Amino acid sequence: MGAQSAEPVRARARTTVGVRNTRGLAVTLVLVTAYMIAEVVGGILANSLALLADAAHMLGDAGALGLALFALWFARRPATAKHTYGFHRTEILAALANGATLIAIAISIIVEAYGRFRTPVEVRAGLLIVIATGGLLVNLVGLWMLHDDRDGVSLNLRGAWLHVFTDALGSVQAIIAGVLLWTLGWVWVDPLASVLIALLVVFSAWELLRGATAVLMEGAPGHIDVDEVRNAILATPGVGAVDDLHVWTITSGLEALSAHVLLCDDRPPRLLLNDIRDMLRARFRIDHVTIQVETESCEEAGLHP
Numbered sequence: 001m002g003a004q005s006a007e008p009v010r011a012r013a014r015t016t017v018g019v020r021n022t023r024g025l026a027v028t029l030v031l032v033t034a035y036m037i038a039e040v041v042g043g044i045l046a047n048s049l050a051l052l053a054d055a056a057h058m059l060g061d062a063g064a065l066g067l068a069l070f071a072l073w074f075a076r077r078p079a080t081a082k083h084t085y086g087f088h089r090t091e092i093l094a095a096l097a098n099g100a101t102l103i104a105i106a107i108s109i110i111v112e113a114y115g116r117f118r119t120p121v122e123v124r125a126g127l128l129i130v131i132a133t134g135g136l137l138v139n140l141v142g143l144w145m146l147h148d149d150r151d152g153v154s155l156n157l158r159g160a161w162l163h164v165f166t167d168a169l170g171s172v173q174a175i176i177a178g179v180l181l182w183t184l185g186w187v188w189v190d191p192l193a194s195v196l197i198a199l200l201v202v203f204s205a206w207e208l209l210r211g212a213t214a215v216l217m218e219g220a221p222g223h224i225d226v227d228e229v230r231n232a233i234l235a236t237p238g239v240g241a242v243d244d245l246h247v248w249t250i251t252s253g254l255e256a257l258s259a260h261v262l263l264c265d266d267r268p269p270r271l272l273l274n275d276i277r278d279m280l281r282a283r284f285r286i287d288h289v290t291i292q293v294e295t296e297s298c299e300e301a302g303l304h305p
Contacts, residue, residue: 042131050193102205113191125182132174139168240264
C-alpha cells in the first residue's frame with residue numbers, strides 16, 4: 001500500500017497570478033468604492049431610486065473586488081498545523097456574508113420602488129444622467145483593468161470581472177431611465193429601472209451564495225464531471241479499480257481530489273501515481289491530488305487486466 005500527495009501547484013500559480021493582478025484589482029476597487037459613494041450622494045440629491053439601486057450594485061462590486069484581493073493576500077500565507085489547507089475558506093465565508101447583504105439591499109430597493117409606483121416623486125433627470133454616465137465610465141475602466149482575468153484560471157478573479165460587467169449594465173439602465181424622464185417625463189421609469197437593477201443584484205448575489213454554499217458543503221465543482229474523472233482514472237494503464245473517489249473545492253479555482261486505486265500490473269506505484277496525476281492536471285486542471293494505491297492483486301479482487 002502506498003500514498004502520494006501532489007503539491008498544490010495551482011495554489012502556487014494562484015499566488016503568482018495574485019501578485020501580477022493585485023494592482024489592477026486594487027485600483028478598480030478604489031474607483032468603484034469612490035463612485036459608489038458619489039452615486040449615493042447623487043441619488044439622494046436627484047431623488048433617484050435608480051441611482052441608489054446602482055450604488056447598491058456597486059457595493060456588491062466593491063465586496064467582490066475586496067474578496068478577490070483578500071483571497072490573493074491569504075493565498076500567500078502558509079498553512080499551519082491547525083489550518084492544514086491554509087485560510088482559503090475565509091473568502092467563502094465572506095462571500096456568504098456579501099451575498100446575504102446584497103439580497104437584503106435588493107429587497108429594500110424593490111419595496112421602496114413599489115411605494116414610488118403608487119406615489120411618484122419628482123426626479124432630477126439631468127443629474128441622474130450625469131451621475132449614471134460617470135458610473136458607466138468607472139465600470140468601463142474597471143473592465144479594462146480586469147480584462148486579462150475574465151477568462152483566467154481563477155474563478156474568483158473571473159467573478160470580480162462579471163460583477164463589474166453587470167454593474168456596467170446597471171449604469172446603462174439608469175442612463176436610459178434618465179433620458180426617458182428628461183425627454184418624455186415618464187416618472188414611473190425611475191422605479192422601474194431600480195427594480196431591474198435590483199434584480200441584477202439578486203442574480204449576482206444568488207450565484208455568489210450558491211457557489212459559496214456548494215464549496216462549504218464539499219460539493220463537486222460544477223465544471224467537473226466526477227463520473228468522467230472516474231472513467232479517466234480507470235482508463236489509465238495499470239488501474240484495475242477506483243474506490244472512494246472524492247472531488248471538492250478548497251476555494252474558488254483550487255480543486256482537490258482523493259481516491260483509492262487498485263494497481264493491476266508490476267509497475268512501481270510511483271509511476272502509476274505520476275501517470276494519474278499528469279492526466280488529472282492536463283484533462284481536469286486538478287493539481288491537489290491524494291491517491292492511495294492498493295497492492296492487492298487483481299486475481300484476489302476478482303479483476304483481470
